[in-house]
Structures are given as structure tokens and as C-alpha cells.
Amino acid sequence: MFKLSKKADYGLIAVKHLAMHRDQHACSATEIAEEYGISTMLMAKVLQKLARQRIVSARHGASGGYLLAKEPSQITALDVISAIDGPVLITSCVTNHGNCGAADKCSVREPLRRVNESILSVLSTVTISHMSEEQHEPVLVELQT
Amino acid sequence: MFKLSKKADYGLIAVKHLAMHRDQHACSATEIAEEYGISTMLMAKVLQKLARQRIVSARHGASGGYLLAKEPSQITALDVISAIDGPVLITSCVTNHGNCGAADKCSVREPLRRVNESILSVLSTVTISHMSEEQHEPVLVELQT
DNA sequence: TATGAGGCGACCGAATTAGTCTTATATGCT
DNA sequence: AGCATATAAGACTAATTCGGTCGCCTCATA
Numbered sequence: 001m002f003k004l005s006k007k008a009d010y011g012l013i014a015v016k017h018l019a020m021h022r023d024q025h026a027c028s029a030t031e032i033a034e035e036y037g038i039s040t041m042l043m044a045k046v047l048q049k050l051a052r053q054r055i056v057s058a059r060h061g062a063s064g065g066y067l068l069a070k071e072p073s074q075i076t077a078l079d080v081i082s083a084i085d086g087p088v089l090i091t092s093c094v095t096n097h098g099n100c101g102a103a104d105k106c107s108v109r110e111p112l113r114r115v116n117e118s119i120l121s122v123l124s125t126v127t128i129s130h131m132s133e134e135q136h137e138p139v140l141v142e143l144q145t
Numbered sequence: 146m147f148k149l150s151k152k153a154d155y156g157l158i159a160v161k162h163l164a165m166h167r168d169q170h171a172c173s174a175t176e177i178a179e180e181y182g183i184s185t186m187l188m189a190k191v192l193q194k195l196a197r198q199r200i201v202s203a204r205h206g207a208s209g210g211y212l213l214a215k216e217p218s219q220i221t222a223l224d225v226i227s228a229i230d231g232p233v234l235i236t237s238c239v240t241n242h243g244n245c246g247a248a249d250k251c252s253v254r255e256p257l258r259r260v261n262e263s264i265l266s267v268l269s270t271v272t273i274s275h276m277s278e279e280q281h282e283p284v285l286v287e288l289q290t
Numbered sequence: 291t292a293t294g295a296g297g298c299g300a301c302c303g304a305a306t307t308a309g310t311c312t313t314a315t316a317t318g319c320t
Numbered sequence: 321a322g323c324a325t326a327t328a329a330g331a332c333t334a335a336t337t338c339g340g341t342c343g344c345c346t347c348a349t350a
Contacts, residue, residue, distance in 0.1 A: 150338070151338080152338085184339090184340065186340065186342080205347040205348050206348030206350090207348070207350060208348095208350090209348070209349085
């Protein structure tokens with residue numbers, strides 16, 4: 001209902017792993033998958049999606065693998081999640097493509113759109129480097145009620 | 146992936162409807178369902194769940210229906226959503242019931258737990274009365290990164 | 291006491307998500 | 321050159337979740 005998909009979860013794990021091993025060798029999908037006990041095939045799929053969005057860069061061939069394409073502080077949780085699962089929309093009718101029959105009657109669309117904005121703002125405030133740090137300074141996010 | 150279920154959506158619609166018709170008659174499930182073009186059966190299910198969590202109160206019998214059990218300002222979006230879909234957990238392993246095999250290896254659980262807290266905080270800041278108002282003053286939410 | 295309302299659980303089909311397989315392509319090493 | 325090792329991509333299947341329906345029950349009121 002309001003859950004991250006496993007793939008997105010795996011994506012965050014992979015990106016964090018790469019962040020911890022940067023300036024070292026490229027990590028292969030197999031290497032990362034085995035480290036966390038995840039199916040190799042599936043991890044490969046996830047990394048491919050991240051590569052397509054230029055969050056990681058891939059190196060073919062022997063001793064190849066993946067490297068972060070940006071600084072960990074420049075990669076947000078939102079980047080990773082939406083690279084894998086597509087845009088984050090808490091309701092399917094937020095974009096208003098007419099697929100919601102009750103669109104004109106629906107009285108909650110506008111308020112939910114604002115809640116959606118707030119969640120995007122939370123997710124884009126958290127970066128991979130935040131996720132690797134130990135100290136956690138509070139950050140204020142402006143929420144449009 | 147990161148979406149409200151339709152049931153939760155319908156729940157918010159119903160609660161907002163009740164908020165707009167308080168001090169009037171009790172609204173039946175059928176009445177609300179028809180107003181927004183939603184299946185009567187399904188709307189009934191949703192209202193039953195809301196009643197079980199004491200968000201709305203039900204009146205049996207002829208000219209019965211549902212009434213809000215609290216002030217609109219005392220009902221948060223989180224109340225409604227979790228009444229219908231259960232606790233809001235962005236990952237299934239947040240509660241750590243051992244169902245995630247990689248729990249000990251998983252390096253993102255703690256950061257995600259904090260993101261989850263922030264989302265809860267957003268959802269519990271938005272009340273039904275907020276959702277009915279037109280003006281939207283920004284509210285600051287403290288986000289634990 | 292008949293009628294109109296909610297309460298609850300079982301159930302089914304559809305949609306989404308998780309995970310696998312296969313084939314193609316690129317790279318490095320010997 | 322040729323082989324081993326990687327990624328790339330899409331088709332495919334299995335598993336799970338979700339949306340929606342139905343039937344039977346209880347309760348309250350006209």
C-alpha cells in the first residue's frame with residue numbers, strides 16, 4: 001500500500017554499497033548480490049535501471065562492474081527510487097490523465113497532491129551520504145498543508 | 146510501489162465528505178458511494194474499517210449511516226490511511242520480525258526507518274480540516290536525516 | 291414486524307510485483 | 321585470436337497483493 005518495492009530497496013542497498021567502495025574497484029552485480037544474499041539476476045536488473053538513469057556507470061568485460069556516476073551527496077533517495085519504480089505518485093490520479101473516472105467529483109486530489117509534494121521533498125532531502133553517516137542532524141522540510 | 150491504495154483513497158474521500166456534512170444527517174455508504182461514483186459494496190467495506198478504528202461512528206437501522214466520531218481537526222490523514230491499510234511501513238523489514246533474511250547485512254534499514262518516521266510525521270500533520278480548507282499555510286516538519 | 295441500515299468473513303479475478311531465462315554485446319587477459 | 325567475464329535488454333513465469341463481490345448476520349427504527 002505505501003511501501004517501497006523490493007527492487008527499490010535493493011537499489012538503495014546497491015548504491016550505498018558502491019558509495020562505500022568508491023575509489024576502489026568496480027563492483028559487479030554478482031559481488032553485490034552475494035554480499036547481501038540477493039538473487040544475482042535481480043540485482044543485475046536493478047543495476048541496469050540505475051545505469052540507464054546515469055546514477056551508476058557500468059563497465060563491461062572482465063574486472064568490470066559498476067561505479068557511482070556522481071558524488072554520494074549528489075544522489076538522493078528519490079533519484080534511486082524513481083529510477084527503479086518510476087515517478088513517485090501517491091495516487092494514480094495526481095497527474096490527472098483522465099484515468100480516474102471520478103476526477104471531477106474527487107475532493108481529495110488537490111490536498112493529496114500537496115502531501116505528495118511533501119513526500120517528494122523528504123525523499124529528495126535524504127542523500128546517499130546522509131544514509132552512510134552516523135550523526136543525524138535534523139533537517140526542516142517545508143510542508144504545504 | 147509507493148502509492149496509496151484505492152481503499153485508502155476512498156476512505157479519505159468518505160471522511161472528507163462526512164466532515165462537510167456534519168451536523169446534518171448521517172450519511173449512508175450508498176449515499177457516499179453514489180456521490181463519487183464508487184462501488185457501494187466497496188465503500189461499505191471502507192467505512193466499516195473506519196468504524197472499527199473509531200474514526201467514524203455507525204448508526205444501524207432506517208435513516209442510519211455514518212457520522213464523524215471526532216472533530217475534523219483531530220483526524221489525520223495517517224489515521225485514515227492506517228485504519229484501512231494497516232500501519233504505514235515503507236519497507237517490510239522496518240519492524241524487524243526476522244522475515245527479511247538479509248536483516249543483519251542490510252545497511253539501509255536504519256536510514257529507511259528514519260525516512261519512514263518523516264513520512265509518518267507528514268501524514269499525521271495533515272488533518273481532515275486541513276484537507277477542507279482553501280488557504281494553505283506552510284508547516285515545518287522536522288526531518289531526521 | 292418489515293424494512294433499511296451496518297458488520298463480517300469468504301471468495302474470485304485482475305493487476306502488480308518478484309524473480310528467471312535467453313540471447314546479444316562489450317572488455318580485458320593470456 | 322580466443323576465451324572468460326561483465327553488462328544490456330526483453331520475454332516469460334510465478335507469487336503476491338489488491339479490487340471488488342456475495343451471502344449471511346445483527347441491529348434499529350418506522
